[in-house]
Amino acid sequence: MAEKKTAEEIWAGVLTCLSNELEHSKFESWIRPITPVSVENKTFVIATKDTLSRDWVRERFSSLICKALKDTTRRSYNLNIVLKKDLSEDFLQRKNQLEKKFAQKVVEPKSGMKLTTREGAIPQVKPVFNEFQIDALKSTSYNLNLKYTFDNFVVGENNKFAHAAAMAVAKEPAKLHNPLFIYGGTGLGKTHLMHAIGHYILVNHPRLKIKYTNTEVFMNDLISCIQSGSNSTFKMSEFRQKYRNVDVLLLDDVQFLESKKTTQTEIFHTFENLYNSGKQIVLTSDRPPKEIPTLTDRLRSRFEWGLLADISAPDFETRVSILKKKTEIEKLNVSDDVLKLIASAYSHNVRELEGALNRVIAYCSINSLPVVPDVVKNIVEVSAPKNLSVEDIVDIVAEYFKIDADEIMSPSKSKDVSKARQISIYLIRETMGYSFPKIGEALGGRKHTTVLYSYEKVKEEKLHNIALSKTIDEIAGILSKI
Numbered sequence: 001m002a003e004k005k006t007a008e009e010i011w012a013g014v015l016t017c018l019s020n021e022l023e024h025s026k027f028e029s030w031i032r033p034i035t036p037v038s039v040e041n042k043t044f045v046i047a048t049k050d051t052l053s054r055d056w057v058r059e060r061f062s063s064l065i066c067k068a069l070k071d072t073t074r075r076s077y078n079l080n081i082v083l084k085k086d087l088s089e090d091f092l093q094r095k096n097q098l099e100k101k102f103a104q105k106v107v108e109p110k111s112g113m114k115l116t117t118r119e120g121a122i123p124q125v126k127p128v129f130n131e132f133q134i135d136a137l138k139s140t141s142y143n144l145n146l147k148y149t150f151d152n153f154v155v156g157e158n159n160k161f162a163h164a165a166a167m168a169v170a171k172e173p174a175k176l177h178n179p180l181f182i183y184g185g186t187g188l189g190k191t192h193l194m195h196a197i198g199h200y201i202l203v204n205h206p207r208l209k210i211k212y213t214n215t216e217v218f219m220n221d222l223i224s225c226i227q228s229g230s231n232s233t234f235k236m237s238e239f240r241q242k243y244r245n246v247d248v249l250l251l252d253d254v255q256f257l258e259s260k261k262t263t264q265t266e267i268f269h270t271f272e273n274l275y276n277s278g279k280q281i282v283l284t285s286d287r288p289p290k291e292i293p294t295l296t297d298r299l300r301s302r303f304e305w306g307l308l309a310d311i312s313a314p315d316f317e318t319r320v321s322i323l324k325k326k327t328e329i330e331k332l333n334v335s336d337d338v339l340k341l342i343a344s345a346y347s348h349n350v351r352e353l354e355g356a357l358n359r360v361i362a363y364c365s366i367n368s369l370p371v372v373p374d375v376v377k378n379i380v381e382v383s384a385p386k387n388l389s390v391e392d393i394v395d396i397v398a399e400y401f402k403i404d405a406d407e408i409m410s411p412s413k414s415k416d417v418s419k420a421r422q423i424s425i426y427l428i429r430e431t432m433g434y435s436f437p438k439i440g441e442a443l444g445g446r447k448h449t450t451v452l453y454s455y456e457k458v459k460e461e462k463l464h465n466i467a468l469s470k471t472i473d474e475i476a477g478i479l480s481k482i
Contacts, residue, residue: 005073005366007044011036013072013362014065020355021064023191023214030057035084044069044077047084054081071359071379072366142202143212147329148195154325156318157463159189162309166193169280170200173208173248177307179271179281183288184311187351190284193311194250197282201248211243214252218243219263226262244273248280254303255285255292268299275302312469314350315459316430319343322350323357332361338376344433345380348476356380388479390428390442396478397424400471409444423472425451426458431479 011034018031030053037045046065048054057065062079069077150170155163162184168176182190198212221242225235243249249270257264274281288310289295289303314322323339326332334357342360346353360379364371391405398405401420408421421443428439436455440446462469 005039007036007039009366010039010044010069010073011046013359013366014068016358016362017068017071017355018064020351020358021068022061030061035087037082037087039077042076042078043080045080045082047082047087049084051083054083057081072362074363074367142198142210144195144198144202145191146199148192149199150196152325152329153189153192153196154314154318154322156314156321157459158312158314158318159184159193162189162193162311165307165309166197166282167200169282170197171204173201173205173280174278178275179283179303179306181283181285181289181303181306181308182311183285183308185286185313185348187349188311188313189350190311191252194252194282194284198248198250208247209245210248210250211246212250212252213243215254215256215263218251218267219256219260222263222266240270243270246274246279248282249274250282252284253286254283255287257292257295257299261296264296264299268296268302271299271302275305281306312462313348313473316343316347316433319347319350319353322353326354326357330361334361334371335373337373338371340433341373341376342380344431347430348473348480388431390432390434390439393427393431393479394424394443396475397427400475400478411444422454422458423475425454426462426472427475427479429455431476 015031019027022031033049033053034057035047037047039045046057048057058081062081066077066079069075069079150163150167153163162182165177165180166182169178169180182193184190194212198210201208201210221239225239228235251267254267257267271281283303285292288308289300292300295303320336320339320343323334323343327334327339338360339357342353342356346356360371360376363369363379364375369375394405394408397420398408401416403416403420407414407417408424410417412418425439425443428434428442429436434442436448436451440448440451443451458468458472462472
């Protein structure tokens, strides 16, 4: 029988899960300060510093925390949130001892921005006064996530253009692509690249002043100024200095600007001020400017002045590489078979992909289980497509193109059938991780070279054919619901 885990040990796994589920600013502001208190029967108790934090966590994050608890322990818990001021002195003393035990150690980096090795789940950057560490602390003060650097960004066919553009901007701000507008789906690496630009500039252009924020924070700051009554003029002056007196503005999630006319007006004037002063602007969104419906024409045109760079979902090989990179950074010993299994289960979101690896490691560690395929299958199946087969994919693709599934399996070379067959091959490879010979065998005994050609053709064409990319995403969305 497995040894019963303490609340602190379980919470270590929960933090690991949530660190990839949430934006860095939200994780650091609301989750990191939480203290695990106890675990009894079906109730897990945590403590927050004040009533505001308690109410906010209860309203916004309790379901995520419960899910992370289940992913980590394979058990369902009720969540009870108390205040730290109500905890006993004995508990607080024990908590301080545990924090020292789990504290993160700072090590000398071999290269780039690789800063730490994690021994526990309560990482703290200690003030070691060497030149590199001071840069790291500076990054933290600018609200930049130390994990999001160019060194640990995995480049694949899906993101190499955006990565190259981000590197160019970081090396020579306001010289080439201004503004740089990076767009793509949730969890594909847009924020990672934006933070990487910030880190690079802080280290290599230390005289430049940067400002990283997201649209929600910008809007809340603006509302606060407007509501400040008699002090509103002074507050607005402070607000504008905060966002305009910079050399590099990094603005995340601009899709949330739609329908917010006052915020759009303020961003327009901020954009004009910075652009005309020769300052660098970097923006991210989940879609290109032309697809943000209520964005004003003048703001849309400004966003399109520079370079638009998209990031699409990573292919199977890139997903495996992302997982390998993460295991190297975290110094985890995980076999390629396990990484391929996880990569095949999560095909459209890097954040979910990394979160799945975190859940696997946390669950196996807490329950003293080996990280092997047979164990991992039972963990990742919670979010992975269930009972998905080659026949399912062929049937869905055939239905989408309004042809018979048998035609995809047949030798037919008609244009419509060939296209459907090639997309089927691509999706089988991406969602199931099958080898090319195995795919060929499943699709009527085709040669693996033919299958490889079809896969590479779709993979390459998808990068610049928006209609094809949309078709594949729609079919993948249908498959994810099976």
